[in-house]
Amino acid sequence: MQLLQDKIRDFGNVLSPTVLKVDAFLNHQIDAALMKAVGEEFAERFKDVQATKILTLESSGIAPATMLGLVLGLPVIFARKRKSLTLSGNLLSATVHSFTKNVTSEISVSRDFLQAGDQVIIIDDFLANGEAVRGLLSVVAQAEATAVGVGIVIEKGFQHGGKELRDNGVRVESLAIIDSMDTDHIRFR
Numbered sequence: 001m002q003l004l005q006d007k008i009r010d011f012g013n014v015l016s017p018t019v020l021k022v023d024a025f026l027n028h029q030i031d032a033a034l035m036k037a038v039g040e041e042f043a044e045r046f047k048d049v050q051a052t053k054i055l056t057l058e059s060s061g062i063a064p065a066t067m068l069g070l071v072l073g074l075p076v077i078f079a080r081k082r083k084s085l086t087l088s089g090n091l092l093s094a095t096v097h098s099f100t101k102n103v104t105s106e107i108s109v110s111r112d113f114l115q116a117g118d119q120v121i122i123i124d125d126f127l128a129n130g131e132a133v134r135g136l137l138s139v140v141a142q143a144e145a146t147a148v149g150v151g152i153v154i155e156k157g158f159q160h161g162g163k164e165l166r167d168n169g170v171r172v173e174s175l176a177i178i179d180s181m182d183t184d185h186i187r188f189r
């Protein structure tokens with residue numbers, strides 16, 4: 001997606017060989033026009049599937065997932081990472097280990113919002129090692145729903161999550177795939 005690649009080149013900051021900072025348009029400040037275009041692009045990529053729900057993970061997946069939900073006219077659910085006052089009972093949960101942050105967290109979705117038979121598109125902002133997506137796939141499986149595809153805004157192609165998911169037969173649509181990066185150059189696939 002050219003518009004997204006341009007944003008990454010113009011406003012992204014390579015913090016280390018493996019970490020790209022995109023706080024200017026995705027992870028802190030949100031470029032709503034870009035997110036709208038992202039939602040439309042996901043809708044185009046997934047036009048052959050009959051989805052019933054969009055599922056993401058708080059917080060940075062919410063903006064792109066919501067824009068896709070708006071285009072497709074579908075509900076958007078975000079898995080919660082923190083315990084909430086009102087989220088209790090009847091939960092679908094999975095453990096997600098972040099290699100980037102070296103923390104393990106539990107993600108949860110209420111059974112009220114994911115049912116057997118749902119056809120789910122999973123959305124996230126970044127794909128690195130794929131732990132978050134694996135957790136969301138587990139939540140979908142526990143609900144006896146089907147994951148019809150995974151949509152990622154930025155995939156770091158030099159980390160193994162995308163390859164592993166695809167090797168396992170998961171359909172992954174990434175709007176930008178970075179093959180390599182350093183402080184003065186980002187190379188896209």
Ligand code: G4P
Pocket residue numbers: 018019020021022027057058059060061097098099100101125126127128129130131132133156161
């Ligand atoms: P994984 O799910 O693919 O295994 O990724 P990982 O555990 O490494 O990611 C942990 C968190 O760091 C996630 O955000 C993920 O989106 C983010 N992340 C991973 N690599 C990068 C990167 O290169 N740049 C940026 N900006 N973020 C990265 P999170 O903790 O869920 O936070 P948020 O959704 O609240 O923003």
Ligand code: NA
Pocket residue numbers: 027060125126
């Ligand atoms: Na993030």
Ligand code: NA
Pocket residue numbers: 057058059060061124125126132
């Ligand atoms: Na994320």
